[in-house]
Amino acid sequence: MRGEPQGRKWSRRAVVLLPCVWLVVFFLTPFVIVLKISLSQTALAQPPYSPVFDLSAGWAGFLDFARQLSLESFRLLFTDLIYLLSYLKSLQVAAISTLILVLVGYPFAYGIARAPRGWQPLLVMAVVLPFWTSFLIRVYAWINILQRDGLLNDVLMRLHIVDVPLIWLSSDTAIYIGIVYSYLPFMVLPLYAALEKMDESLLEAAADLGCPRWKTFWLVVVPLSLSGAAAGALLCFIPIVGEFVIPDLLGGSETLMIGQTLWTEFFANRDWPVASAIAITLLALLLVPMLFYERLQQRSLEGGR
Amino acid sequence: MADGGQAAQEPVSIEKPPLVRFEAVTKRFGSVVAVETLSLDIKHGEFFALLGPSGCGKTTLLRTLAGFEAPTQGRILLDGEDIVPVQPHRRPVNMMFQSYALFPHLSVEGNIGFGLRQENVARAEIADRIAEMLVLVRLQGFGGRRIDQLSGGQRQRVALARALIKRPRVLLLDEPLAALDKKLRAETQFELMELQRKLGTTFVIVTHDQEEAMIIADRIAVMDRGRLMQVAAPAEIYERPNSRWVAGFIGETTMIEGRLGSDSNIESVLGRMRVAGSSNARSGDKVWLALRPEKISMTAERPNEGLNAVAGTVSEIGYRGDMSVYKILLSDRSVMKVALTNVSARGETPFSLHDLVWLSWPPEAGVVLTE
Amino acid sequence: MRRGASLFNIVSIAIGLAFLYLPISILVIYSFNASRLVTVWAGWSLIWYRELLNDTAILQAAWISLRVAALSATAATILGTLAAVALVRLGSFRGRLLFSGMVYAPLVMPEVITGLSLLLLFVAFNVDRGFWTIAIAHTTLTMCFVTVIVQSRLIGFDRSLEEAAMDLGCPPLKTFLTITLPLIAPAIAAGWMLAFTLSLDDLVIASFTTGPGATTLPIRIYSEVRLGVKPEINAVCTIMIAVVAAGTVVASLITKGGAARRQREALGAQV
Numbered sequence: 001m002r003g004e005p006q007g008r009k010w011s012r013r014a015v016v017l018l019p020c021v022w023l024v025v026f027f028l029t030p031f032v033i034v035l036k037i038s039l040s041q042t043a044l045a046q047p048p049y050s051p052v053f054d055l056s057a058g059w060a061g062f063l064d065f066a067r068q069l070s071l072e073s074f075r076l077l078f079t080d081l082i083y084l085l086s087y088l089k090s091l092q093v094a095a096i097s098t099l100i101l102v103l104v105g106y107p108f109a110y111g112i113a114r115a116p117r118g119w120q121p122l123l124v125m126a127v128v129l130p131f132w133t134s135f136l137i138r139v140y141a142w143i144n145i146l147q148r149d150g151l152l153n154d155v156l157m158r159l160h161i162v163d164v165p166l167i168w169l170s171s172d173t174a175i176y177i178g179i180v181y182s183y184l185p186f187m188v189l190p191l192y193a194a195l196e197k198m199d200e201s202l203l204e205a206a207a208d209l210g211c212p213r214w215k216t217f218w219l220v221v222v223p224l225s226l227s228g229a230a231a232g233a234l235l236c237f238i239p240i241v242g243e244f245v246i247p248d249l250l251g252g253s254e255t256l257m258i259g260q261t262l263w264t265e266f267f268a269n270r271d272w273p274v275a276s277a278i279a280i281t282l283l284a285l286l287l288v289p290m291l292f293y294e295r296l297q298q299r300s301l302e303g304g305r
Numbered sequence: 306m307a308d309g310g311q312a313a314q315e316p317v318s319i320e321k322p323p324l325v326r327f328e329a330v331t332k333r334f335g336s337v338v339a340v341e342t343l344s345l346d347i348k349h350g351e352f353f354a355l356l357g358p359s360g361c362g363k364t365t366l367l368r369t370l371a372g373f374e375a376p377t378q379g380r381i382l383l384d385g386e387d388i389v390p391v392q393p394h395r396r397p398v399n400m401m402f403q404s405y406a407l408f409p410h411l412s413v414e415g416n417i418g419f420g421l422r423q424e425n426v427a428r429a430e431i432a433d434r435i436a437e438m439l440v441l442v443r444l445q446g447f448g449g450r451r452i453d454q455l456s457g458g459q460r461q462r463v464a465l466a467r468a469l470i471k472r473p474r475v476l477l478l479d480e481p482l483a484a485l486d487k488k489l490r491a492e493t494q495f496e497l498m499e500l501q502r503k504l505g506t507t508f509v510i511v512t513h514d515q516e517e518a519m520i521i522a523d524r525i526a527v528m529d530r531g532r533l534m535q536v537a538a539p540a541e542i543y544e545r546p547n548s549r550w551v552a553g554f555i556g557e558t559t560m561i562e563g564r565l566g567s568d569s570n571i572e573s574v575l576g577r578m579r580v581a582g583s584s585n586a587r588s589g590d591k592v593w594l595a596l597r598p599e600k601i602s603m604t605a606e607r608p609n610e611g612l613n614a615v616a617g618t619v620s621e622i623g624y625r626g627d628m629s630v631y632k633i634l635l636s637d638r639s640v641m642k643v644a645l646t647n648v649s650a651r652g653e654t655p656f657s658l659h660d661l662v663w664l665s666w667p668p669e670a671g672v673v674l675t676e
Numbered sequence: 677m678r679r680g681a682s683l684f685n686i687v688s689i690a691i692g693l694a695f696l697y698l699p700i701s702i703l704v705i706y707s708f709n710a711s712r713l714v715t716v717w718a719g720w721s722l723i724w725y726r727e728l729l730n731d732t733a734i735l736q737a738a739w740i741s742l743r744v745a746a747l748s749a750t751a752a753t754i755l756g757t758l759a760a761v762a763l764v765r766l767g768s769f770r771g772r773l774l775f776s777g778m779v780y781a782p783l784v785m786p787e788v789i790t791g792l793s794l795l796l797l798f799v800a801f802n803v804d805r806g807f808w809t810i811a812i813a814h815t816t817l818t819m820c821f822v823t824v825i826v827q828s829r830l831i832g833f834d835r836s837l838e839e840a841a842m843d844l845g846c847p848p849l850k851t852f853l854t855i856t857l858p859l860i861a862p863a864i865a866a867g868w869m870l871a872f873t874l875s876l877d878d879l880v881i882a883s884f885t886t887g888p889g890a891t892t893l894p895i896r897i898y899s900e901v902r903l904g905v906k907p908e909i910n911a912v913c914t915i916m917i918a919v920v921a922a923g924t925v926v927a928s929l930i931t932k933g934g935a936a937r938r939q940r941e942a943l944g945a946q947v
Contacts, residue, residue: 011849012766015758015761015762015765015766016758016762016766016769016775018755018758019755019756019758019759019762019779019819019823020771020775020778022755022815022816022819023775023778023779023816024778026794026797026812026813026815026816027778027781027782027816028778029797030793030794030796030797031793033793033796033797033800034789034792034793034796037796104692104695107684107685107688107692108688108689108691108692110685110688111684111685111686111688111689111692112689114682114685115685115689123689126693126696127692127696129921129924130696130697130700132873132920132923132924133700133916133917133920134876134877134894134913134916135877135879136877136879136894136897136898136901137700137703137897137913137916137917138699138700140703140897140901140905140909140913141699141700141702141703141913142699143901143904143905144699144702144703144706144905144910145699145702147904147905149713150905151702181695181696181699184692184695184696185696188692234784235783235784238784238785238786239784239785239786239787241786242785242786242787242788242789243786244787244788244880245879245880245898248902249901249902259786259787259788262788262792263788266792266884267883272796275792276792276796279788279789279792279793282786282788282789283789286784286786290781290784290785293780293783293784294776294777294780294781297780297783297824298776
């Protein structure tokens with residue numbers, strides 16, 4: 001642009017530079033290090049891996065360092081069934097709970113979007129409010145209910161539905177309950193946003209053209225809310241794959257989800273290279289859905305212009 | 306601005322130099338050309354309108370004058386000084402925005418006084434001038450109101466006062482009345498004219514409403530696709546459009562195609578038309594005769610020899626209250642529009658559907674256009 | 677189509693809200709239970725709260741968590757707001773795609789990955805882990821949330837307001853400070869609060885990046901919870917819920933109060 005003074009340019013540059021530098025240092029660089037360590041080997045040292053890259057050794061040091069890199073951790077990942085099952089378990093849990101979330105979240109979001117205008121902000125607030133309380137607290141709340149001498153068994157036994165207390169905790173059921181509970185707001189809000197934007201007159205037009213209500217729902221409402229559903233599903237699916245707290249507190253010990261495996265490798269086994277390799281593979285696995293989500297996010301934001 | 310100062314001192318013309326001069330201004334947005342090598346002068350104290358369909362570049366041109374867009378090429382002179390390098394906040398012009406752009410977190414007074422507070426004007430003087438402005442736009446007593454407590458018309462007047470308080474060299478108005486309803490708009494048009502005469506400030510208004518431009522402006526620049534089509538007083542633009550495009554854009558027109566004969570006649574499929582007045586067309590050229598509906602007479606009998614006349618049948622009647630518009634189907638299947646004032650108070654039109662009628666007009670009623 | 681009248685809608689809202697609030701309500705109620713057992717109701721009591729006051733480990737962890745949250749939320753708000761301004765206002769600049777990618781990625785990045793990678797960074801550069809490393813990690817995690825909130829506000833922002841200010845003689849930087857910033861302030865405040873809550877809430881990333889002497893409240897609660905339900909933890913959770921609820925109420929009062937104060941100022945300016 002013509003006539004733009006130098007000072008303006010500098011302030012513009014600073015606006016980008018500050019967050020950019022922060023993200024490069026604390027978000028991008030760490031991944032390079034993770035990649036590097038995933039190619040290293042475990043060592044009984046501090047830090048517990050080798051080779052350690054030594055800047056002072058110069059070019060020769062770099063070549064030496066490069067020669068010592070190995071794919072050992074990745075080989076282990078693909079040969080030992082534990083890791084493969086762990087990945088599959090994570091994907092399975094994420095897929096099933098995302099499906100449940102869509103089925104539970106849709107009527108909820110639809111109900112809010114069709115509620116009287118004056119009520120809507122209050123209802124949205126009610127959905128968001130639990131999100132403001134701690135994630136950990138919300139998972140913990142379910143332990144209170146699901147444990148062996150917990151509230152659920154108590155109620156079931158008093159109603160004489162069961163005679164002996166059932167095992168709820170340490171099961172996949174508990175994981176699904178915990179995940180659906182914790183992630184429900186993430187599903188409801190994008191869905192509500194998409195449904196709320198919908199022009200009321202579209203439904204009236206469909207009715208006017210002789211379309212019954214249930215058909216209007218399938219032919220008009222659902223297609224138009226698809227982008228919201230996709231955003232909500234991705235917003236849930238991606239973090240659930242890497243979820244740690246919920247399966248750790250509510251799940252059993254048979255098959256671990258990949259987040260737990262990573263945690264165990266790192267904290268219990270102190271195998272940093274394998275933990276890094278797990279992280280790299282997980283990232284590769286989630287890259288496509290993540291890029292897809294970013295596209296959606298970008299489009300919804302820019303569509304508002 | 307040393308060179309600009311020199312330019313202002315040069316005695317270039319005997320006439321008073323224009324207040325604003327666009328010199329071959331071009332504005333491109335990527336590959337889109339919004340304004341194409343446009344040159345235009347705006348005189349001191351005039352009420353100037355930029356008129357054109359949406360997307361013609363009129364708002365872009367206004368924004369280059371305000372400084373929000375820098376022209377890709379060309380110069381913009383204000384009192385002989387090139388203002389292109391001057392940042393918007395240093396230009397002695399003020400703008401009234403289409404959306405009004407009133408600051409929602411400030412009161413009416415906060416908005417009106419905003420411009421003065423940017424200069425080191427004494428508090429007492431700011432208060433005085435705000436009071437003066439509130440009187441000028443008839444908003445006394447509204448100074449403490451919040452913006453969202455005002456009606457649309459009141460907001461419009463706050464925006465006007467805010468733009469006028471700094472006594473700009475040029476006041477720019479971007480579709481200032483577009484958000485008002487029809488009645489209020491008509492009233493406000495006259496208020497704006499009165500205000501402009503009272504203050505003597507140069508007003509430049511952007512509008513897509515040709516009626517508004519005709520009522521309000523001393524001169525109109527008609528724009529299309531980034532180019533100036535015609536710059537003239539409203540009556541001239543209406544009565545003497547310089548092209549078929551302008552004739553068609555302003556008001557209703559019927560166009561008769563033909564060739565100019567040797568003795569200022571037009572040979573057309575409807576017969577020979579006599580025309581008066583000058584045009585730069587030579588005999589044998591392809592020309593169009595542009596006729597305004599209200600200039601055409603409609604009779605049941607064939608009119609006398611002195612007039613141009615064609616015969617046809619009434620195919621449609623549009624009743625508008627004060628007048629009716631008739632569509633007349635001519636022998637060559639073309640349609641001519643005629644407007645007749647409804648003199649009868651009984652709500653009946655002098656002609657009915659399918660009537661055989663004669664249309665006639667004197668030679669000087671039409672305009673001969675070559676492009 | 678009529679609004680809100682359908683029985684189906686009412687039922688789905690009711691079930692949804694019950695599902696969201698029942699577990700929390702049970703937790704709150706049982707924090708006042710005199711008995712240690714969840715199934716036995718032994719009457720109302722504040723015993724677990726009293727016990728909490730003597731638990732210095734938890735109190736210390738809470739204090740650390742609050743400090744980390746306040747610091748990281750403030751840093752994240754500054755960085756996140758700048759990033760939002762860059763994304764909305766600077767149009768296309770070199771590296772914009774990479775920049776927006778980096779800004780949004782932490783939103784959905786699994787926490788174990790972010791936590792692990794930050795820890796390895798700190799180890800590689802031999803940084804002592806503790807309070808500061810958690811604060812840095814939380815800033816990185818939460819700034820993208822601030823960006824998203826501020827960005828959507830900026831996109832809805834009427835640019836002509838800024839043009840009007842400049843047209844009236846206000847220089848660009850002053851325009852940003854006196855016009856833009858006050859008008860996007862609610863979004864920035866909401867961003868800060870969200871960043872604060874997320875930091876207070878985080879277990880995974882804090883576990884990776886923490887060091888000796890910097891046990892945050894979630895880490896503390898987690899280690900207790902793994903061993904089963906403890907009424908003291910119910911009490912801690914209840915207090916946290918109360919703080920959040922109070923914060924939400926105060927926030928809505930502040931925004932309302934702000935409007936009222938502006939109105940008073942406007943009236944004052946008239947006199």
